[in-house]
Amino acid sequence: MRVEIWTDINCPFCYLGKARFEQALDAFPHKDEVEVVHRSFELDPTVPKGDTGLVVPHIAQKYGISEAQAAANEQGLGEQAAGLGLPYLTAGRDYGNSFDLHRLLHLARAKGVQDAVIDALYRGNFAEEDSVFADEEHVVRLAVAAGLDEAEVRAVLADPAAYADEVRADEREAAELGASGVPFFVLDRKYGVSGAQPAEVFTQALTQAWQSRSPLTLVDSAGGDACGPDGCAVPQA
């Protein structure tokens, strides 16, 4: 079974939602047969690369709320994070363009360390002072500590075309699947879970998707030349 999770490193509910999903997954009896893939979704691709600023005043201005309200929201997110055992810096978090981070997550997938790298980027963004949007050395440190090769990380960051098509393809697929926000969880391309739902909802989704695994429809039921334990269609090794 496969679970695809569309996320953005900018997205606090993606950070929280991943932890809630993992609570459900850890308790799921068929955990070992579940493959998790992280997919790209940019919340705000219009922010210029390298541009950054503190989240609280940015949010206050963007959505026309008071800075006090924006700060209270961050406080609330910090409390939810603490409840999940996740570190969260309630003051000082910044915003920025996440395209390069998504490209890096595709490199990480190709190298088999995507889950570790996304965790590192989340923590780097939500729990550390250094910026993941404006401080490339911070990103390199996080990615290397999570298992990527330093030279490969630098090469991908330096080449704007590296994995760019893969990020765009993920974003197209999100739209095709009807995702307008993140986190967005897709199970075997059959079931969807929108948002950082409680762990029980993920348990329900995993169970439902598992139970609905259906027998395959054979496209040509006559079958073609094949080999089995008793030999090949015409006996061959």
Added chain:
Amino acid sequence: MRVEIWTDINCPFCYLGKARFEQALDAFPHKDEVEVVHRSFELDPTVPKGDTGLVVPHIAQKYGISEAQAAANEQGLGEQAAGLGLPYLTAGRDYGNSFDLHRLLHLARAKGVQDAVIDALYRGNFAEEDSVFADEEHVVRLAVAAGLDEAEVRAVLADPAAYADEVRADEREAAELGASGVPFFVLDRKYGVSGAQPAEVFTQALTQAWQSRSPLTLVDSAGGDACGPDGCAVPQA
């Protein structure tokens, strides 16, 4: 869309079937959105590791046919291979235990080079004199030329537990999906194609699976806390 192909390096129809599938895939309009994964299936796990011999007498004895008939079958496979532009050594191919090769294919998947490595192992087995079952240096050369790191290849080959669970999990899944022989192609866990069918059958399967991609069923349609282009559920970055 995802296509999973259960195969064994021992299996001539897997070698031919992959080429026919690729003919269909190359012409498929949504090719860029198709991900291919190779999965493990051992045709004969009872052959002791390192044990090998020529395929023709082995087949003749195992299935009670004459050596001339077994040789004629190899000749026929060679002709089919030639028709697909694939090299094939009609005399001299050997048999053996493929467990280590499957473990290596899982390493290759983790490193993003599975397709190149399986092609290399097929050619190493079907078109080269050196054995992939009894000559570990041949396997190392093939795997490294296909993009794997030599030290990692040697480490996996030297450790019988490396990726062993992944091979067993693939084999369990094959049984659950009803595959009793290979090659066995599974599209989005909905459609199956058994055997090295003509390219037209793969085209039909790809088209059918593409058209039947269905809208997701949302497990909790109320949705949870999420972030979108217009902000988070409570406005956050």
